[in-house]
Amino acid sequence: MIEIFKTNVRSPAQATDVIDLLIQHFPTAEINFDLDDFDNILRVKGEEFFPSAFM
Known part of the structure; x- marks a missing residue:
């Protein structure tokens, strides 16, 4: 799974x-x-994470 997030970094x-x-x-x-x-x-790529944990 790959998740992509817009950031202010x-x-x-x-x-x-x-x-x-x-x-x-x-x-x-x-x-x-x-x-x-x-x-x-x-970008976060992995099998063992839940995107909701980033919210």
């Missing part, structure tokens, strides 16, 4: 902080940001 440092926190809750997920995208996209 603006800097690589913020992205790293968010990824570090998310990895603690979803250790098997692949998590990354696309800060070059207009919507500063967060």
Whole structure:
């Protein structure tokens, strides 16, 4: 499953902080940001997470 989220994360440092926190809750997920995208996209790919946990 891949989930994509629009974020207000603006800097690589913020992205790293968010990824570090998310990895603690979803250790098997692949998590990354696309800060070059207009919507500063967060992508989460994995089998063992529930998208509602991000809301």
